[in-house]
Structures are given as structure tokens and as C-alpha cells.
Amino acid sequence: MSVVWGRLRRLKKDSRQRTPSLATALDIEGTTLRVVQAGPRGRVIRLSAVPLELPADADRNDAAVMGAAVGRALNQLGLKPGSVIVGIPRAKVILKTLTLPVIEKLGELASLVHFQIGKDLPFRMDEAVIDFKVRRQVFAQPDRTETPGAPAGATATAAEGVAVVPRLEVLVATVKRDVVEWHQRLAEAAGLKLSAIGLLPYANARCVQASRVADGDAAFALVSLRPDEVGIDIIAQDVLLFSRGTPLRPAPGTAPDAASPAGTAAGSPNEALVRAVGIEVVRSLHGYAGMETNPVVDKVVIAGATGMEDEVVKLLTTRLDTPCMKLDLASGLRLPESGAEHAAGSIGALGLGFGFCDAQGLPFDFLNPKKPAVQRNLKKIRILTSLAAVAVVMVLVLSLRGFLAGRREAALEKITAELSAAEKQRPLYRKLIAQTGVVENWVKAERDWLEHYAYLTSILPPSEEIYLTSLAVSGQGMIRLTVQARSGETLARLEKQLRAAGYDVKPLAITPGPDRFGYEFRSNVELVVPDKLKIDLQKVKAPARPMDDMSLEPAAYRRGGG
DSSP states (O other): HHHHHHHHHHHOOOOOOOOOOOOOEEETTTTEEEEEEEEGGGGGEEEEEEEEEOOOOOOOTTTHHHHHHHHHHHHHHTTTOOOOEEEEOOOGGEEEEEEEHHHHHHHHHHHHHHHHHHTTOOOOOGGEEEEEEEEEEEEOOOOSOOOTTTTOOEEGGGGTTOOEEEEEEEEEEEEEEEHHHHHHHHHHHHEEEEEEEHHHHHHHHHHHHHHTTTOOTEEEEEEEEEEEEEEEEEEETTTEEEEEEEEEEOOOTTTOOTOOTTTTTTTTTTHHHHHHHHHHHHHHHHHHHHHHTOOOEEEEEEEESSHHHHHHHHHHHHOOOSOEEEEOHHHHHHGGGGGGGGSSTTTHHHHHHHHHHSOOOOOSSSOOOOOOOOOOOHHHHHHHHHHHHHHHHHHHHHHHHHHHHHHHHHHHHHHHHHHHHHHHHHHHHHHHHHHHHHHHHHHHHHHHHHHHHHHHHHHHHHHHEEEEEEEEOOHHHHHHHHHHHEEEHHHHHHHHHHTTTOOOEEEOOOEEEOOSOOOOOEEEEEEEEEEEEEEEOOOOOOOOTTOOOOOOOOOOHHTOOO
């Protein structure tokens, strides 16, 4: 239940978020302009009434003529208002009460209101301005409901436990668009900024609420007298339950006579009008009494500045059992002393000013009505959504392509730079690869080649006769020597010494190849290391170093350094 009430409170809130600091309400009553300037918390700053300067033959239905007269009257008062509010009388508004489901979103509720009220309007929907107010919450209960499992035609009544359904009671106000446009043209002709167009019956109710006339939750009738109209509004708990307005003219057969009711002077010029007001009030109260769901009226309040309010009070006192009284705003409202005399005829303007400055705003605003939710073309929306999705996908694909291409280009530039740097180191890499190959071959042979190297240096002839220029090994257990010898006999002796040491020696190829040291012959020696060869370095002794051998001396010394 609390959820339903929460929705109801949200629907009652006005869309305006800011409370204006000052509002100027205008009410044209016949040929009199009533002006009220009000602020927040029911503060009345100025209350004035000034006659409109209109020619005798002026067309009061011409907005330009009336607007010019209003502008002159405001200049006479020395006012340059900012936000201006006007009201539409009851006679120009169609009021209807609807009972609708509880709908949380205001736009959806407005759509339902427009749909329901459009069936009963005497003119086209495009000619109407519709606004509404949620009055209260009611609970609907079906009188007859099909009972599950019962025979065809069987029903269950409310007394048998049928669940009630929360509903919203909505008061809908409809005015022709021409009326709203007339007030807009009037404001434009007067040089005013029109901020809102309210409903006078609710403005009257708001003014009476501020004057504290109501007693608790009881209902009372407010009879508003204007020079050309009488309005009967029934209010309870700040809610307008009933409203009726009619032109003020004598009813047929109400000519003054000697049998006038008590309290009405025979032959009075207002007697016919007073009787017409009495007839309309009694008729309205009887019509309201026929609505069983509404509370009983326990008070009738008469308001206005036509001069016949006291006579109407006396007449209604004789015809009704309900207490009747004249509305006294001066004692109930904080009014400026200079304008208290105009309060009786300014309840509409006062109510408009109070309502516009309230936090919730005016309950009805025909200039800014509550609008239905926008009807969406789902097919068009789907097409546009699909096109947007395709566009988004294309943008994402192109963005991803550009991102990946950028990454690839950056990687290519990095690799190109690394390749350029590596190209400069190619000779060093080749040398390192060759050396690595030699080491790998040594490792693959699973032999101690350094031991063979030490063994060979011990069994070879002394360096005065022969020396090594290179030594290489292969993975197949083969040693390749390149030697430089002084004579062929030395090379022949070398072969015999290697065979005697246990190596398998392939025939030597001796070629002349003198060097600058006097070694005349060169030969490549290939040795195969048998598996059974055992080396014992303890049993061999390396030849003695020559006296002039400087290979183990420091490099600086070899260059002739000290």
C-alpha cells in the first residue's frame, strides 16, 4: 500500500523545481483589473484594483484592445511585473472526473487521460488544451466476479473476499486552444511575460484554504460572485470536489414583487440577480448531494465585490438548512493595509499568486500542461538503432584495424632497427658462430682435446724445426694440423713420431711454402684418434723453450717496452 501512496505523491508534484520569489496575478473582472503580487509562504506584497480605460464601444473580446487597456492600467499603478499569471473562469472550462489505474510515470498517465477524455469532448483534440490533477486515491471493487472452479454464471461478491484494486481519481480540465491563445495575445499586447494560465475555481479554493475558513476535513461550498458570472465550488481537504459556473443574469419570472423572501428588499435593483444566484446555488447543492461518495456540505461561504453579497447571504439563510456566511479575507490573510479593501473581490487573483509561489505550483496550468509520453515509432526506432549499431561496429572495426596496424608498424620499425644493428655485427657473429661450432664439435666428440693438444706439443719436434699454424678437431674424432717445417726430412720424421705416439696418420701432403722465418715447407696433417689410445702426460716431456722465445712474455715487453 505504501508503494501506491508513494506513486500518488510523485504524481502530485509539479514539474517545476524552483519556487519563484515573486509572482503577479491578474484577474479581469468586468471592467476592473485586480492585481495581486504574492511571494512564498502566502505573503501578499501588493493588492490593487484599477478600472480599465475602455471606450464605450470597445470590443471586450478583442485581445489587443483588452491587452492595451491592461498595459495602461499597470502603468497607472507603476508596476512592471516579471512573471504574470492569469486565470480562466469556470464557464470556459470543461471539468470531468476520471478513475484510472495507478500509473507511476506522469507521461504515461497523461497519455491515458488524453485517450479517455478525447471520447467525450464536443470539439476535436487538436483544438483542446488538457491538464489534470490527481485528486485522491480510491479503491475499486468489482461487484460480480467469476469464481474459479464454479459453474458457468456463478459469481463472487465483494462480501465473499474479492480483492480491492487501488485507483486514482483524476480531475481533468479542458479548455479550447482559442481561449489560451487569446490570453497569450492579451499578454503580448500589454507587454507582459505570461508564465502560467491557471483555473479560477482552484485559485478560489487555494485562497479560501489560506484564509483558514475550512473546519478540518469537512466540505464547504464557496459561492463566488462576479459582475457577469457566479461560480459554485465545493471544497474538502483542499480538494475541489464540485465546480459549476454560469453567467449571472436574472432568471425568468423573478421580477420583484411584494412577496419577496425575508431579508431581500422589495424593489431592490439587485433582487432579480440575488434570486438568480439563489436558484443556481440551490440547484448546484442538490446536484452535489446526488453524488453519494462525497462528504456533506456543512457551510456555505459567499465571496465577491458586487455589492449584493449580504443579500445573497440573507436569501440563502432562509432557503438552506446549512449555515451561510460572508467570506472575510482581511482577518484570515496577511494583507497590506493599502489593499485590504480590495480583498473581497480578489480571491481569484490571490489564489493564483499563492498557488504559483507554492512548491508544488499550480494544479492546472493551461500554458504548460502535463504532456503525454511521446509516441514512439518502433519500426523507425529499430531501423535507426540498427543503422547506429552498424555504424558503431564499423567505427570499432576501423579503430581496431588502425590500432593493430599501428602496433605492426611499430614492431616492424623495431625489428628493422634491430636488423640494421645486427647487420653491422655480422662479422663478429660469424666468428662467434665458427668458434661456437668448434666448441660444440669438441663437446660432441666427448674427448679431452686440450689433453691431446698438450700431448701433441710434447711429442712434436722442437720449434726450431717445426711449428703449428693451426689446429682443428671434428666431431668424428679427427684432428687437423697445419705445420710449417724447415725441411722435408722433418716432416717425414713428424709422421713417424705421430704414428709411434698412437695416432692414425693419413699420408702427408708436403708443399713448398716458405715463410719469413726460413721454414720452407708446409703440410696439412690429419690424425685419427683411436678409441684405444690412452694418454699419460706424466710420461712425456715437452721440448725446452728456445732462448729467444718471447711468446710468454708481456706484450709491452715483446714490443720493446721497458
